[in-house]
Amino acid sequence: MKLGTAESEPGEISTGYFSVTELPTGQPEQVPVILADGEEPGPTVWVTGTIHGDEPTGMAAVHEFVTLIRDEPLRGTVVCVPVMNPSGLRTNTRTSYYHGDDPNRHFGVESESGETPPSVQQLICERVYEEIKTSADAVISLHTSWVATYPYTIRPRVSYGEHREETVAVELRNRLVELTEAFGLPIVNQFGHDETTQRSLEHTLTGAAIADGIPAFTPELGGRFVVERDVCEAAVDGLYNVLYASGMVDEPATSSPEFGLPADDDLKRLVHPHTDTAGLVRYRVREGDWVESGEAIADIVTPCGELKAEVNAEHSGYVLSRYERVAVYENDPLLDMAVLDDEPLLRNCSE
Numbered sequence: 072m073k074l075g076t077a078e079s080e081p082g083e084i085s086t087g088y089f090s091v092t093e094l095p096t097g098q099p100e101q102v103p104v105i106l107a108d109g110e111e112p113g114p115t116v117w118v119t120g121t122i123h124g125d126e127p128t129g130m131a132a133v134h135e136f137v138t139l140i141r142d143e144p145l146r147g148t149v150v151c152v153p154v155m156n157p158s159g160l161r162t163n164t165r166t167s168y169y170h171g172d173d174p175n176r177h178f179g180v181e182s183e184s185g186e187t188p189p190s191v192q193q194l195i196c197e198r199v200y201e202e203i204k205t206s207a208d209a210v211i212s213l214h215t216s217w218v219a220t221y222p223y224t225i226r227p228r229v230s231y232g233e234h235r236e237e238t239v240a241v242e243l244r245n246r247l248v249e250l251t252e253a254f255g256l257p258i259v260n261q262f263g264h265d266e267t268t269q270r271s272l273e274h275t276l277t278g279a280a281i282a283d284g285i286p287a288f289t290p291e292l293g294g295r296f297v298v299e300r301d302v303c304e305a306a307v308d309g310l311y312n313v314l315y316a317s318g319m320v321d322e323p324a325t326s327s328p329e330f331g332l333p334a335d336d337d338l339k340r341l342v343h344p345h346t347d348t349a350g351l352v353r354y355r356v357r358e359g360d361w362v363e364s365g366e367a368i369a370d371i372v373t374p375c376g377e378l379k380a381e382v383n384a385e386h387s388g389y390v391l392s393r394y395e396r397v398a399v400y401e402n403d404p405l406l407d408m409a410v411l412d413d414e415p416l417l418r419n420c421s422e
């Protein structure tokens with residue numbers, strides 16, 4: 072396999088850079104590439120990190136994962152792009168600085184449609200995704216979330232009907248269940264279908280890959296801005312266990328720090344609750360906590376510290392993240408939660 076200046080050799084790790092566009096100042100914009108090629112044939116697994124420039128734990132996990140597999144006999148190929156958003160990384164911001172757009176909302180968009188030509192960020196996404204689409208048997212898109220976050224894996228929903236046979240969708244769903252369980256972080260199913268569409272999440276890297284029938288998922292490796300050591304280590308083991316579940320290595324990872332959100336049934340993402348009162352937030356709960364429906368999760372106070380309102384949860388579930396802000400306006404969200412999933416992971420979209 073060849074990707075930019077990286078060219079794989081059986082049994083070797085090769086590094087290089089893939090040029091994705093030209094900068095106005097004359098230099099190429101490049102993403103770093105690490106190819107780990109096995110001695111024997113097998114699947115091709117893509118691991119990407121830091122598509123949001125303020126999310127460095129994915130990048131660090133890739134670096135340490137490559138060190139871990141360096142001397143392992145491997146079947147198949149691991150393609151790592153530790154930094155998908157070099158301009159965002161330079162400025163420690165989520166977006167790219169070309170036009171300030173979110174790079175993870177430009178995958179699987181038909182650029183031929185409409186009269187406006189694609190933005191440079193969309194072109195970059197198309198160029199990288201073309202390589203992914205033609206080679207990937209699985210994609211792991213490493214992210215982080217708000218600063219105060221319990222690590223978890225977002226498992227996408229799979230649909231069938233107009234574009235995909237039910238049997239193919241069942242196979243994809245089963246593979247996703249297998250790989251996300253192998254990764255080892257608590258699993259939280261994607262938002263419900265309507266919410267996913269409203270947020271354009273079908274144009275994330277994971278969303279586009281799923282649409283193309285490639286098993287893909289999104290670990291949220293704790294909070295952004297700094298590498299969280301314990302989550303990074305869990306991610307390295309998780310990646311290794313995905314290789315094991317794909318038949319690419321002989322043994323599972325030996326150890327893993329434990330993160331767990333015990334639940335009898337599937338959980339799904341929900342941004343909830345919101346405050347209907349403006350003011351300053353004082354949380355009563357933290358990430359990883361279980362919250363009962365009706366429980367007060369935060370107080371809203373005045374700048375003098377007087378209580379204005381209590382915000383209560385309307386659903387029971389786990390706190391995944393507290394939002395990174397103290398001052399809130401009407402209807403601002405306060406938590407990302409994992410609540411019982413009332414929608415199927417597999418959905419007939421022609422109904």
Ligand SMILES: [Zn+2]
Pocket residue numbers: 122123126214215216
């Ligand atoms: Zn992200």
